[in-house]
Amino acid sequence: MTMSAQLAAEDDADLVGRSGGRRAVRVSTLRWVVIIGLLAFLIAPIIPLILWSFSFRWTFPNLLPTEYSMRAWEAVASPTNDVLLATWNSTVIAVVVTALSILIGVPAGRALGLYKFPGKRLVELLIVAPIIVPTLAVALGMHTLFIRYGLSNSLIGVIVVHLIPALPYMILVMAGVFANYDSAFESQARSLGANGFKTQRFVTIPAIMPGLVVGSLFTFLISWSEYVLTLLVGGGQVITLPLLLFNFARSGDNAIAGALAVVFIVPGILVLVFTSKHLSSGQAAMGGTGAL
Amino acid sequence: MTNVTLSKLTKEFEGKPDPSVDHIDLEIESGKLTALLGPSGCGKTTTMRMIAGLLRPTSGDIKFDGKSIVSIAPERRGAVMVFQNYLLFPYMTIRENVSFGLKMRGVSKTETRQRVGEMLDLVQLPGLEDRMPKQLSGGQQQRVALARALIVQPKVLLLDEPLSNLDAHLRDEMRELIRRLQGELKITTIFVTHDQEEAAVLSDKIALILRGRLQHFGPPEEYFERPASVEIARFFGGVNFIPGAYDGSVIATSIGKFSAPRSSIASGAGVLTIRPEAVEIGGEGANSVPGRVVSHVYAGRYARFLIDVGGIRIEAVSDPKRVSQIADGDSISLRFDPNEIWVLAQPTEGDGVSLGASEGGNGSVASVSGDE
Ligand SMILES: Nc1ncnc2c1ncn2[C@@H]1O[C@H](COP(=O)(O)OP(=O)(O)OP(=O)(O)O)[C@@H](O)[C@H]1O
Ligand SMILES: [Mg+2]
Numbered sequence: 184m185t186m187s188a189q190l191a192a193e194d195d196a197d198l199v200g201r202s203g204g205r206r207a208v209r210v211s212t213l214r215w216v217v218i219i220g221l222l223a224f225l226i227a228p229i230i231p232l233i234l235w236s237f238s239f240r241w242t243f244p245n246l247l248p249t250e251y252s253m254r255a256w257e258a259v260a261s262p263t264n265d266v267l268l269a270t271w272n273s274t275v276i277a278v279v280v281t282a283l284s285i286l287i288g289v290p291a292g293r294a295l296g297l298y299k300f301p302g303k304r305l306v307e308l309l310i311v312a313p314i315i316v317p318t319l320a321v322a323l324g325m326h327t328l329f330i331r332y333g334l335s336n337s338l339i340g341v342i343v344v345h346l347i348p349a350l351p352y353m354i355l356v357m358a359g360v361f362a363n364y365d366s367a368f369e370s371q372a373r374s375l376g377a378n379g380f381k382t383q384r385f386v387t388i389p390a391i392m393p394g395l396v397v398g399s400l401f402t403f404l405i406s407w408s409e410y411v412l413t414l415l416v417g418g419g420q421v422i423t424l425p426l427l428l429f430n431f432a433r434s435g436d437n438a439i440a441g442a443l444a445v446v447f448i449v450p451g452i453l454v455l456v457f458t459s460k461h462l463s464s465g466q467a468a469m470g471g472t473g474a475l
Numbered sequence: 476m477t478n479v480t481l482s483k484l485t486k487e488f489e490g491k492p493d494p495s496v497d498h499i500d501l502e503i504e505s506g507k508l509t510a511l512l513g514p515s516g517c518g519k520t521t522t523m524r525m526i527a528g529l530l531r532p533t534s535g536d537i538k539f540d541g542k543s544i545v546s547i548a549p550e551r552r553g554a555v556m557v558f559q560n561y562l563l564f565p566y567m568t569i570r571e572n573v574s575f576g577l578k579m580r581g582v583s584k585t586e587t588r589q590r591v592g593e594m595l596d597l598v599q600l601p602g603l604e605d606r607m608p609k610q611l612s613g614g615q616q617q618r619v620a621l622a623r624a625l626i627v628q629p630k631v632l633l634l635d636e637p638l639s640n641l642d643a644h645l646r647d648e649m650r651e652l653i654r655r656l657q658g659e660l661k662i663t664t665i666f667v668t669h670d671q672e673e674a675a676v677l678s679d680k681i682a683l684i685l686r687g688r689l690q691h692f693g694p695p696e697e698y699f700e701r702p703a704s705v706e707i708a709r710f711f712g713g714v715n716f717i718p719g720a721y722d723g724s725v726i727a728t729s730i731g732k733f734s735a736p737r738s739s740i741a742s743g744a745g746v747l748t749i750r751p752e753a754v755e756i757g758g759e760g761a762n763s764v765p766g767r768v769v770s771h772v773y774a775g776r777y778a779r780f781l782i783d784v785g786g787i788r789i790e791a792v793s794d795p796k797r798v799s800q801i802a803d804g805d806s807i808s809l810r811f812d813p814n815e816i817w818v819l820a821q822p823t824e825g826d827g828v829s830l831g832a833s834e835g836g837n838g839s840v841a842s843v844s845g846d847e
Contacts (some may be wrong), residue, residue, distance in 0.1 A: 365562075367558060367560075367562055368562055368564065370524075370527075370529045370549075370556075370558075371556070371558060371562040372564075372575070372579075373528070373529065373548075373549040373550050374527050374528075374529065374549055374550070374554070374555050374556040375550075375555060375575050375576040375579065375623065375624070375627065376550045376555075376576045376579040376580055376627060377550055377575075377579045378548065378550050378579075381579055385575075385578075386564065389564075389566050390565075390566070
């Protein structure tokens with residue numbers, strides 16, 4: 184079944200690696216072209232932002248700012264400002280949302296990818312629903328509930344509401360991973376003397392790691408860049424980076440908005456760079472759409 | 476040294492009307508190599524998984540040395556299973572794979588290093604510690620899987636079709652290796668196969684399972700020389716079955732009377748069976764019948780003839796040189812040596828066993844494959 188497909192895929196990878204000489208060189212050149220292209224795409228839009236953040240005067244016909252200043256960065260770094268708080272909030276929310284997504288998404292993805300059960304199609308549909316239905320509609324419906332349970336205007340409320348768009352991605356990615364996963368490896372580990380916990384630790388988790396990293400990346404970034412839901416449930420009390428960024432952008436202070444945007448983008452790029460290895464390992468990333 | 480007892484071991488899966496494993500009773504002796512033999516889907520793997528603790532029996536009991544182990548977790552049973560598709564952990568080196576069981580048991584690094592080296596020597600793969608599984612051939616992976624199981628010195632070793640993914644040459648080598656290691660280490664070993672020849676070559680005793688039920692348990696010779704039923708005889712390559720009335724020394728069939736001193740029944744409705752190798756082409760005198768050659772197959776080391784005797788098809792295997800002397804359509808005489816005839820009970824209605832003379836009844840001889 185899928186095991187053999189996986190083996191076949193691994194064999195292919197092996198072929199590329201082993202065929203040595205010219206082929207390998209060409210593959211690695213291609214890889215670099217792609218990486219550089221991607222980076223250009225990612226970094227080029229940031230350059231004007233960086234310029235803005237250091238500008239004092241930048242008027243229409245000029246290609247570059249005519250006067251520079253550190254004002255925006257001083258403002259961003261100043262403790263009297265909300266930037267540190269917003270960065271902290273954004274980080275805590277995104278990390279907790281990611282952690283919860285892992286806790287819920289891995290078992291859910293396993294159930295969807297590995298087992299057959301009655302009503303599976305329906306469950307799959309329900310999981311994709313938040314991606315299809317506008318989140319705002321869902322969130323508005325939930326807002327009254329949140330108010331009733333005292334979750335509105337609180338960090339916890341924001342975390343919970345972020346799970347609505349984030350969790351489906353984790354589940355979908357993990358369902359794809361588990362569709363290509365052979366649970367017989369776990370039986371083998373048990374038989375060789377690993378208890379349930381050690382089996383998870385040494386067999387299951389390493390096997391699903393690439394997918395786990397990709398899913399976590401998705402959920403982290405979804406939470407990190409969420410604006411509407413944070414505003415709605417946080418009620419302006421829970422300040423995150425997107426909220427702050429939007430405020431400054433609207434007030435027309437391009438320098439501070441630029442500096443904030445840079446702060447906002449950095450984690451995404453860092454995460455991407457650190458996980459590119461897993462992204463390019465294909466198996467997990469592609470599996471994400473394979474299951475459903 | 477551990478003996479394994481299965482009592483009324485049963486496994487039913489939801490949604491399947493018949494039990495996959497049906498009240499199997501088996502007494503497996505300590506230190507012996509026992510084969511679980513049977514066609515695909517007869518419940519061999521299911522039985523092994525229950526012994527290993529990877530599947531809970533629906534009912535029945537499994538004992539190691541007289542102590543029930545059904546409620547003991549797989550990692551504490553001391554039974555290690557080697558799966559059909561090796562299941563080497565793909566992201567671990569060979570060393571990490573082989574030492575997995577030791578790591579789980581908290582064995583020290585230095586001892587582990589030494590034992591991994593010794594074990595790889597034992598399975599004749601020295602120096603491969605730092606390779607990854609996918610860099611090894613199928614046969615090498617199989618041996619690593621074996622080493623990974625043996626290194627923890629299991630009480631019971633369970634091998635699920637250990638040789639089925641290997642080509643003929645490697646298979647012979649692995650048979651040799653398993654035989655030798657088992658002889659040296661004296662680990663109670665149960666191995667699954669659907670190949671009767673492999674079971675005969677490797678094991679001390681064979682447990683034949685058909686449709687989830689144990690049919691017979693005994694040494695290999697019993698299956699070939701004194702099968703207990705038509706179905707068992709057929710599974711072990713029997714093709715000639717002629718029904719008749721048996722009086723204890725002579726069986727009267729539609730093609731004649733044959734003296735038959737060897738039988739599994741005292742008397743009554745019987746079935747004469749004789750292995751194709753034992754049918755004497757051209758043999759005359761007592762216990763012989765006239766026939767007509769329908770077709771033949773030349774297989775290099777032997778020739779196989781399909782012969783029509785009064786409407787019943789008989790298969791005979793002979794010296795390949797006979798091919799040049801006998802043509803299809805020739806009339807010849809066949810002799811059944813009385814000491815080669817074995818009389819069985821007639822299968823009862825509903826056993827699903829027919830006595831159709833042979834699968835090659837449409838006029839061609841089924842070619843013989845050594846590993847079917
Ligand atoms: N998890 C399961 N759920 C439902 N039915 C199962 C399950 N595992 C096995 N079976 C059924 O039990 C029967 C025996 O299966 P088993 O795997 O033990 O056969 P086997 O003798 O090992 O066959 P093979 O030689 O093909 O490996 C089969 O009919 C199979 O469909
Ligand atoms: Mg099997």
